[in-house]
Amino acid sequence: MKNHIDTIKKILPEDRIFINESMKKHTTFRTGGAADLFLMPENAEQLSELIRLCRREGREYFIIGNGSNLLVSDRGYRGIIIAVTEAFSDIEVSGNEIHAGAGALLSGIADTARKNSLSGFEFASGIPGTAGGAMVMNAGAYGGEMKDVVKSVEALTPEGERVNLSNSEMGFGYRKSIVKSEGLTVLKIIFSLNPGNEGEIKAKMDELSAKRREKQPLEFPSAGSTFKRPEGHFAGKLIMDAGLAGFSVGGASVSEKHCGFIINRGNATSDDVYRLIKKVREVVKEGSGVLLESEVMMIGDF
Ligand SMILES: Cc1cc2nc3c(=O)[nH]c(=O)nc-3n(C[C@H](O)[C@H](O)[C@H](O)COP(=O)(O)OP(=O)(O)OC[C@H]3O[C@@H](n4cnc5c(N)ncnc54)[C@H](O)[C@@H]3O)c2cc1C
Incomplete structure (x- = not known):
């Protein structure tokens, strides 16, 4: 060491x-x-x-x-x-494009887009991640996803070499891309947006932000939606229908406000969260036959 x-x-x-x-x-x-x-x-x-x-x-x-x-x-x-955070958080505007470092927060990019009357990024304004993190899962919300706005991505290969990938080379799909499978580290992203009206962009962002506050338990620590959306279903509805709203393991609970979120009530451990995820998967599988897949990444021994 x-x-x-x-x-x-x-x-x-x-x-x-x-x-x-x-x-x-x-x-x-x-x-x-x-x-x-x-x-x-x-x-x-x-x-x-x-x-x-x-x-x-x-x-x-x-x-x-x-x-x-x-x-x-x-x-x-x-x-x-x-x-890959604040040292990589430059945001620059060039015509209808935004060039962002991988450590730039999506909220900051959305703000820049609004101030420059560029539309298309509103969907991402409330996702609390970095641009780099958003490339991994093709982050999305309210009908939009990164795939719709990314022009190209600069990344490092596991050998430390720089590569440039176009949107179609990123292998974007529902909550996936090639970033993990190829072991890439994202450095920069070029987003391609459309000219819009600042007032309308702001109104859209305010509307989506109000929706989030109304539907999501933002007052508790969490990692957002715990599970991927299973085809033909909504994870939150399956969990609610299984009678698990409010179900807890230690300090971790299924949010009653949005059953798709597992929240930390203040004193949860990662083990509490992990055991709750396992329990939810078992109960939902038993009741509905649907096997939920975790959207949250886990590292270390569980
Ligand atoms: C309240 C709340 C609401 C949320 N709402 C949404 C939502 O609406 N839609 C949605 O899609 N997600 C949502 N999320 C989940 C999360 O914000 C997104 O998945 C986000 O894109 C993760 O970015 P991050 O920077 O936090 O990544 P991290 O959590 O730090 O990392 C996630 C993964 O990305 C990898 N990674 C991070 N940066 C890089 C990089 N530069 N290069 C290569 N790999 C990298 C990590 O290795 C890891 O595998 C929400 C989370 C919370 C807490």
């Missing part, structure tokens, strides 16, 4: 290296143990060097954005978490 940190110090300044970092601070579930190492590269060169180093030395690594779709084990993560 000591040797390892010494090598990392040649790549990153010391104040960007965190040992035994609690992942509670870095996930919207506010649960989970510590990561052996948590690194915050300042630029693409450092990021690329870190990826090469992990590969060379056979160290497991995991890229994190805003941690809004992530459950980290209470026993932590025996590897290196690399944060």
Whole structure:
């Protein structure tokens, strides 16, 4: 470990290296143990060097954005978490395009789009993730998805090489893309939007934001919808019909406001969340025959 940190110090300044970092601070579930190492590269060169180093030395690594779709084990993560966050959050406008760093928050990109009278990004304004994280799952809401607005993506391969991928090369599908399957680290995204009217864009965003506040338990920590939408069904409805509204394991509960959300009532552990996910899957499968698939990514031992 000591040797390892010494090598990392040649790549990153010391104040960007965190040992035994609690992942509670870095996930919207506010649960989970510590990561052996948590690194915050300042630029693409450092990021690329870190990826090469992990590969060379056979160290497991995991890229994190805003941690809004992530459950980290209470026993932590025996590897290196690399944060692609504020140092990668530049947002620039060029005609009808927005060029965003992977660490830019979707809310910030939506704001920029509105201020520049660019329409098409309204659907994403309330998704609390980074642009990079949104590429992984082809994040979507209210009838829109990343696939509709992405022109191209710049990424690093697992070998640390830069590649440019067009929209059609991203393999976007329902809550999927090639980012995970190819082990890519997203660096930048070009979004292609349409000229619009600032007032109308704002009205749309306000409407969607009011809908979220009304329907979703935003007052509790969560990772949004816990399960993917099964074909022909809605996860929340299946869970409600199974009588699981409010069902709890420890401090984790099925939200009564929106059964598709598992929430942390304040003192939940990741194990509570995990056991609740398992229980919901079992009960729903038994009652309806539908096997729910987790949308939330899990890392560490469960
Ligand atoms: C209240 C709430 C509401 C939500 N509503 C929605 C919604 O409407 N629609 C929706 O789709 N999602 C929703 N989500 C889930 C979540 O916000 C999205 O999945 C988001 O895109 C995740 O981005 P992130 O930066 O937080 O990613 P993280 O949680 O940090 O990571 C998620 C995955 O992306 C990978 N990743 C992150 N950054 C990169 C990168 N630069 N390069 C490569 N891989 C990367 C990680 O390795 C991980 O596998 C919601 C979550 C919450 C808490």
